[in-house]
Amino acid sequence: MTQHLAADSVRIQFQQRIVISGGFIHAETGKITGLLGRNGNGKSSFLQAIFGAIPAEFKSVRVNGEWVPELLSVKGLAAYLPQKAFVPDAFRVKTVFDLYDTNIQALQNLMPELKPLSSQRMDQVSGGERRLIETLLVLFRPVSFVLLDEPFSFLSPVAVERLHELLQQEKTRKGIILTDHRYRSITSISDSLYLLANQRTYLIQHPDELIRWGYLHE
Numbered sequence: 001m002t003q004h005l006a007a008d009s010v011r012i013q014f015q016q017r018i019v020i021s022g023g024f025i026h027a028e029t030g031k032i033t034g035l036l037g038r039n040g041n042g043k044s045s046f047l048q049a050i051f052g053a054i055p056a057e058f059k060s061v062r063v064n065g066e067w068v069p070e071l072l073s074v075k076g077l078a079a080y081l082p083q084k085a086f087v088p089d090a091f092r093v094k095t096v097f098d099l100y101d102t103n104i105q106a107l108q109n110l111m112p113e114l115k116p117l118s119s120q121r122m123d124q125v126s127g128g129e130r131r132l133i134e135t136l137l138v139l140f141r142p143v144s145f146v147l148l149d150e151p152f153s154f155l156s157p158v159a160v161e162r163l164h165e166l167l168q169q170e171k172t173r174k175g176i177i178l179t180d181h182r183y184r185s186i187t188s189i190s191d192s193l194y195l196l197a198n199q200r201t202y203l204i205q206h207p208d209e210l211i212r213w214g215y216l217h218e
Protein backbone atom coordinates (compact mmCIF):
# COMPACT_ATOMS: atom_id res chain seq x y z
CA MET A 1 0.00 0.00 0.00
CA THR A 2 1.32 3.45 -0.89
CA GLN A 3 2.28 5.55 2.13
CA HIS A 4 2.01 9.32 2.11
CA LEU A 5 4.02 11.94 3.95
CA ALA A 6 2.68 15.50 3.88
CA ALA A 7 4.28 18.43 5.65
CA ASP A 8 2.60 21.81 5.46
CA SER A 9 2.42 25.20 7.13
CA VAL A 10 6.06 24.80 8.10
CA ARG A 11 7.38 27.97 9.68
CA ILE A 12 11.00 28.26 10.76
CA GLN A 13 12.59 31.21 12.46
CA PHE A 14 16.07 31.75 13.86
CA GLN A 15 16.12 34.53 16.43
CA GLN A 16 14.07 37.29 14.76
CA ARG A 17 14.68 36.06 11.22
CA ILE A 18 12.00 34.07 9.41
CA VAL A 19 13.63 31.54 7.08
CA ILE A 20 10.49 29.68 6.00
CA SER A 21 6.99 31.05 6.43
CA GLY A 22 4.99 28.58 4.35
CA GLY A 23 6.70 25.27 3.65
CA PHE A 24 4.80 22.42 2.04
CA ILE A 25 5.94 19.10 0.61
CA HIS A 26 4.30 15.82 -0.24
CA ALA A 27 6.17 12.53 -0.66
CA GLU A 28 5.00 8.99 -1.18
CA THR A 29 6.47 5.52 -1.31
CA GLY A 30 7.50 4.53 -4.81
CA LYS A 31 8.49 8.09 -5.67
CA ILE A 32 11.41 10.48 -5.41
CA THR A 33 10.55 14.02 -4.41
CA GLY A 34 13.19 16.62 -5.28
CA LEU A 35 13.72 19.87 -3.42
CA LEU A 36 15.72 22.68 -5.03
CA GLY A 37 16.64 26.12 -3.79
CA ARG A 38 19.38 28.70 -3.77
CA ASN A 39 22.04 28.76 -1.04
CA GLY A 40 20.63 29.79 2.30
CA ASN A 41 16.98 29.50 1.26
CA GLY A 42 16.31 26.98 4.00
CA LYS A 43 16.37 23.51 2.41
CA SER A 44 18.39 21.91 5.23
CA SER A 45 16.34 23.66 7.90
CA PHE A 46 13.13 22.52 6.19
CA LEU A 47 14.21 18.86 6.10
CA GLN A 48 15.51 19.02 9.66
CA ALA A 49 12.26 20.52 10.93
CA ILE A 50 10.14 17.93 9.12
CA PHE A 51 12.28 15.14 10.54
CA GLY A 52 12.17 16.67 14.02
CA ALA A 53 15.88 17.40 14.34
CA ILE A 54 15.25 21.13 14.92
CA PRO A 55 12.15 22.83 16.31
CA ALA A 56 9.82 24.75 13.99
CA GLU A 57 7.67 27.71 15.01
CA PHE A 58 4.86 25.73 13.47
CA LYS A 59 4.49 22.63 11.32
CA SER A 60 1.93 20.04 10.43
CA VAL A 61 3.41 16.68 9.48
CA ARG A 62 1.05 13.85 8.59
CA VAL A 63 1.73 10.28 7.53
CA ASN A 64 -1.21 8.61 5.83
CA GLY A 65 -3.38 11.40 7.21
CA GLU A 66 -2.28 10.90 10.83
CA TRP A 67 -0.53 13.77 12.56
CA VAL A 68 3.06 12.84 13.55
CA PRO A 69 4.76 15.41 15.81
CA GLU A 70 8.29 14.04 15.24
CA LEU A 71 9.15 11.62 12.42
CA LEU A 72 12.34 10.69 14.23
CA SER A 73 10.44 9.41 17.29
CA VAL A 74 8.47 6.79 15.37
CA LYS A 75 10.45 3.58 14.90
CA GLY A 76 10.68 2.43 11.30
CA LEU A 77 9.16 5.58 9.87
CA ALA A 78 11.95 7.81 8.60
CA ALA A 79 15.71 8.29 8.32
CA TYR A 80 17.60 11.48 7.61
CA LEU A 81 20.98 12.21 6.00
CA PRO A 82 22.35 15.49 7.38
CA GLN A 83 24.39 17.81 5.20
CA LYS A 84 27.42 17.34 7.44
CA ALA A 85 29.30 14.09 8.17
CA PHE A 86 27.76 12.25 11.11
CA VAL A 87 29.71 9.00 11.62
CA PRO A 88 32.55 9.31 14.16
CA ASP A 89 36.05 9.28 12.62
CA ALA A 90 37.33 6.35 14.69
CA PHE A 91 34.76 3.83 13.40
CA ARG A 92 35.79 1.33 10.77
CA VAL A 93 33.57 1.21 7.69
CA LYS A 94 32.58 -2.43 8.22
CA THR A 95 31.72 -1.76 11.89
CA VAL A 96 29.46 1.11 10.93
CA PHE A 97 27.58 -1.02 8.39
CA ASP A 98 27.21 -3.72 11.07
CA LEU A 99 25.89 -1.18 13.58
CA TYR A 100 23.37 -0.03 10.99
CA ASP A 101 22.39 -3.63 10.25
CA THR A 102 23.28 -3.06 6.62
CA ASN A 103 24.66 -5.91 4.57
CA ILE A 104 27.94 -4.49 3.31
CA GLN A 105 28.61 -7.52 1.10
CA ALA A 106 25.39 -7.07 -0.85
CA LEU A 107 26.25 -3.39 -1.29
CA GLN A 108 29.79 -4.25 -2.39
CA ASN A 109 28.31 -6.36 -5.17
CA LEU A 110 26.39 -3.30 -6.35
CA MET A 111 29.29 -0.92 -5.72
CA PRO A 112 32.63 -2.74 -6.07
CA GLU A 113 34.48 0.46 -5.11
CA LEU A 114 33.30 -0.09 -1.52
CA LYS A 115 35.30 -3.33 -1.22
CA PRO A 116 38.74 -1.90 -0.43
CA LEU A 117 37.20 0.50 2.10
CA SER A 118 35.62 -1.92 4.53
CA SER A 119 38.61 -2.21 6.87
CA GLN A 120 39.41 1.53 6.76
CA ARG A 121 38.52 4.00 9.48
CA MET A 122 36.06 6.72 8.54
CA ASP A 123 38.81 9.36 8.77
CA GLN A 124 40.95 7.38 6.29
CA VAL A 125 38.45 7.40 3.42
CA SER A 126 38.14 10.30 0.99
CA GLY A 127 35.47 13.01 1.26
CA GLY A 128 33.44 11.48 -1.59
CA GLU A 129 33.80 7.96 -0.24
CA ARG A 130 32.64 9.13 3.17
CA ARG A 131 29.62 10.89 1.66
CA LEU A 132 28.70 7.78 -0.29
CA ILE A 133 29.05 5.52 2.77
CA GLU A 134 26.91 7.79 4.95
CA THR A 135 24.28 8.13 2.20
CA LEU A 136 24.06 4.34 1.81
CA LEU A 137 23.73 3.87 5.57
CA VAL A 138 20.68 6.13 5.57
CA LEU A 139 19.22 5.07 2.21
CA PHE A 140 19.12 1.41 3.22
CA ARG A 141 17.51 1.91 6.65
CA PRO A 142 14.38 -0.24 6.99
CA VAL A 143 12.06 2.78 7.03
CA SER A 144 9.21 4.11 4.90
CA PHE A 145 10.74 7.52 4.14
CA VAL A 146 14.27 8.85 3.76
CA LEU A 147 15.24 12.52 3.68
CA LEU A 148 18.60 13.10 2.01
CA ASP A 149 20.41 16.43 2.27
CA GLU A 150 23.05 16.79 -0.47
CA PRO A 151 23.90 13.11 -1.00
CA PHE A 152 25.78 13.92 -4.24
CA SER A 153 28.30 16.25 -2.57
CA PHE A 154 31.88 15.34 -3.43
CA LEU A 155 30.82 12.39 -5.62
CA SER A 156 32.51 11.70 -8.96
CA PRO A 157 30.23 11.34 -12.01
CA VAL A 158 30.44 7.56 -11.95
CA ALA A 159 29.51 7.45 -8.25
CA VAL A 160 26.59 9.78 -8.98
CA GLU A 161 25.39 7.36 -11.67
CA ARG A 162 25.61 4.42 -9.26
CA LEU A 163 23.76 6.34 -6.58
CA HIS A 164 21.06 7.19 -9.12
CA GLU A 165 20.59 3.48 -9.76
CA LEU A 166 20.40 2.68 -6.05
CA LEU A 167 17.90 5.50 -5.46
CA GLN A 168 15.71 4.15 -8.26
CA GLN A 169 15.98 0.70 -6.74
CA GLU A 170 15.19 1.83 -3.18
CA LYS A 171 12.26 3.99 -4.18
CA THR A 172 10.32 0.83 -4.95
CA ARG A 173 10.29 0.29 -1.15
CA LYS A 174 10.40 3.87 0.14
CA GLY A 175 9.47 7.48 -0.33
CA ILE A 176 12.60 9.55 -0.89
CA ILE A 177 12.96 13.30 -0.39
CA LEU A 178 16.16 14.60 -1.90
CA THR A 179 17.88 17.97 -2.04
CA ASP A 180 21.15 18.81 -3.76
CA HIS A 181 22.82 21.53 -5.81
CA ARG A 182 23.51 19.07 -8.63
CA TYR A 183 20.18 20.12 -9.98
CA ARG A 184 20.26 18.01 -13.13
CA SER A 185 20.65 14.94 -10.93
CA ILE A 186 17.58 16.05 -9.00
CA THR A 187 15.43 16.98 -11.98
CA SER A 188 16.31 13.80 -13.88
CA ILE A 189 15.50 11.47 -11.02
CA SER A 190 12.56 13.18 -9.32
CA ASP A 191 8.95 12.16 -9.82
CA SER A 192 7.87 15.47 -8.35
CA LEU A 193 9.85 18.63 -7.79
CA TYR A 194 9.63 21.54 -5.35
CA LEU A 195 11.50 24.82 -5.24
CA LEU A 196 12.15 26.73 -2.03
CA ALA A 197 12.14 30.47 -2.73
CA ASN A 198 10.82 33.57 -0.97
CA GLN A 199 10.41 31.57 2.26
CA ARG A 200 7.97 29.18 0.57
CA THR A 201 7.92 25.93 -1.34
CA TYR A 202 6.45 25.78 -4.84
CA LEU A 203 5.50 22.64 -6.70
CA ILE A 204 7.32 22.86 -10.03
CA GLN A 205 5.33 21.61 -13.02
CA HIS A 206 7.65 22.78 -15.77
CA PRO A 207 11.45 23.40 -15.84
CA ASP A 208 10.85 26.98 -17.11
CA GLU A 209 9.49 27.84 -13.68
CA LEU A 210 13.00 27.38 -12.28
CA ILE A 211 14.12 30.28 -14.48
CA ARG A 212 11.10 32.39 -13.59
CA TRP A 213 11.82 31.98 -9.87
CA GLY A 214 15.44 32.99 -10.39
CA TYR A 215 16.88 29.58 -9.52
CA LEU A 216 18.39 29.16 -13.01
CA HIS A 217 19.60 31.65 -15.60
CA GLU A 218 17.91 31.66 -18.99
Ligand SMILES: Nc1ncnc2c1ncn2[C@@H]1O[C@H](COP(=O)(O)OP(=O)(O)OP(=O)(O)O)[C@@H](O)[C@H]1O
Nearest residue numbers: 014015019037038039040041042043044045046083
Ligand atom coordinates in the same frame (compact mmCIF):
# COMPACT_ATOMS: atom_id res chain seq x y z
N1 LIG B 1 20.98 27.28 13.86
C1 LIG B 1 20.87 28.39 13.13
N2 LIG B 1 20.86 29.60 13.72
C2 LIG B 1 20.71 30.75 13.00
N3 LIG B 1 20.57 30.77 11.65
C3 LIG B 1 20.55 29.58 11.02
C4 LIG B 1 20.70 28.34 11.71
N4 LIG B 1 20.65 27.33 10.80
C5 LIG B 1 20.49 27.91 9.60
N5 LIG B 1 20.44 29.27 9.72
C6 LIG B 1 20.24 30.23 8.64
O1 LIG B 1 19.05 29.87 7.97
C7 LIG B 1 19.19 30.08 6.58
C8 LIG B 1 18.87 28.78 5.86
O2 LIG B 1 19.91 27.85 6.11
P1 LIG B 1 19.87 26.39 5.46
O3 LIG B 1 21.16 25.74 5.82
O4 LIG B 1 18.63 25.74 5.87
O5 LIG B 1 19.81 26.73 3.92
P2 LIG B 1 20.09 25.80 2.65
O6 LIG B 1 19.06 26.15 1.64
O7 LIG B 1 20.17 24.37 3.08
O8 LIG B 1 21.51 26.32 2.20
P3 LIG B 1 22.69 25.62 1.34
O9 LIG B 1 22.09 25.20 0.04
O10 LIG B 1 23.69 26.68 1.20
O11 LIG B 1 23.17 24.43 2.16
C9 LIG B 1 20.60 30.57 6.34
O12 LIG B 1 20.60 31.96 6.22
C10 LIG B 1 21.35 30.15 7.60
O13 LIG B 1 22.37 31.05 7.90
